[in-house]
Amino acid sequence: MTEKDIRKHIDHLNKGTADExxxxxxxxxxxxxxxxxxxxxxxxxxxIGNFGSYRFFFIxxxxxxxxxxxxxxxxxLHWYIMPKYRKKGYLTKALQESxxxxxxxxxxETQRITIKRGSINEENYLNSKSVATKLxxxxxxxxxxxxxxxxTDFDWSKENLQEVNNVVSPQRFETLKKRxxxxxxxxxxxxxxLLMSVDDDKELMEVAEEVxxxxxxxxxxxxxxxxxxxxxx
Numbered sequence: 001m002t003e004k005d006i007r008k009h010i011d012h013l014n015k016g017t018a019d020e021x022x023x024x025x026x027x028x029x030x031x032x033x034x035x036x037x038x039x040x041x042x043x044x045x046x047x048i049g050n051f052g053s054y055r056f057f058f059i060x061x062x063x064x065x066x067x068x069x070x071x072x073x074x075x076x077l078h079w080y081i082m083p084k085y086r087k088k089g090y091l092t093k094a095l096q097e098s099x100x101x102x103x104x105x106x107x108x109e110t111q112r113i114t115i116k117r118g119s120i121n122e123e124n125y126l127n128s129k130s131v132a133t134k135l136x137x138x139x140x141x142x143x144x145x146x147x148x149x150x151x152t153d154f155d156w157s158k159e160n161l162q163e164v165n166n167v168v169s170p171q172r173f174e175t176l177k178k179r180x181x182x183x184x185x186x187x188x189x190x191x192x193x194l195l196m197s198v199d200d201d202k203e204l205m206e207v208a209e210e211v212x213x214x215x216x217x218x219x220x221x222x223x224x225x226x227x228x229x230x231x232x233x
Contacts (some may be wrong), residue, residue: 097160
C-alpha cells in the first residue's frame with residue numbers, strides 16, 4: 001500500500017467520507033484502531049484467498065484530527081505521519097501508549113518492523129530508526145533494516161489503553177440486520193440449486209440457518225446498547 005493510498009484514507013476520515021470503507025474504534029485518546037476495506041464486496045468478485053480488510057491504527061492530534069497511521073501487516077508495521085506533524089512525538093506516543101500494547105495483548109509475542117534506506121530517504125530512515133529504538137526495537141541484521149521487539153522487553157509503564165464503544169444508530173442497525181438476512185437468503189438459494197443439480201449442498205443449508213440467527217443477534221446488540229445508554233443517563 002502506497003503513502004498516497006494511506007493519505008487518502010486519512011483524508012476520508014477527516015472529511016467524514018469514509019462511509020462503508022473504514023470502521024473505527026477508539027482505543028485511546030489519540031488512537032483509533034480500524035478495519036479498512038480498500039474494495040467493496042461484489043457478487044462479481046473473483047474467488048481469491050486473501051480477500052479482506054486491513055488493520056490500521058489512525059493517530060489523532062489534540063483536536064481529534066487524523067494526522068498519521070500505523071498499518072499492521074502482522075509480520076511488519078508500516079507507519080506514516082503527515083509532514084507538518086513529524087518530529088512532534090505523535091508517533092512515539094501512540095505506539096507506546098496504545099498501538100503496541102493493543103498488538104501485544106492480541107497474543108503476539110514478537111513484533112518486527114522493516115525500515116529500508118532504499119525505500120525512503122536518509123532523513124526518514126534515521127527518524128524511523130530513532131522512533132524504533134526509543135520503543136525498544138533492536139536491529140536483527142547488519143544493515144539495520146529489520147528490527148524486533150519482544151513482548152517481554154516492552155516498557156509497559158506508559159500503556160494507556162482506553163477503549164470506547166461507538167454508538168450505532170437505529171438506522172444503521174436496521175441496515176446491518178437486512179444485510180445479514182440477505183446473506184442468509186443468498187446461501188439458502190445456493191443450497192437449493194446445489195441440491196437440485198448434484199443432490200448435495202455439503203451442509204450449506206445448515207450454515208445458512210446459522211447465518212439467519214445473526215439477524216436476531218444484531219437485534220440483541222441493539223437492545224444491549226439501548227439498555228446501556230438508559231442506565232448511563
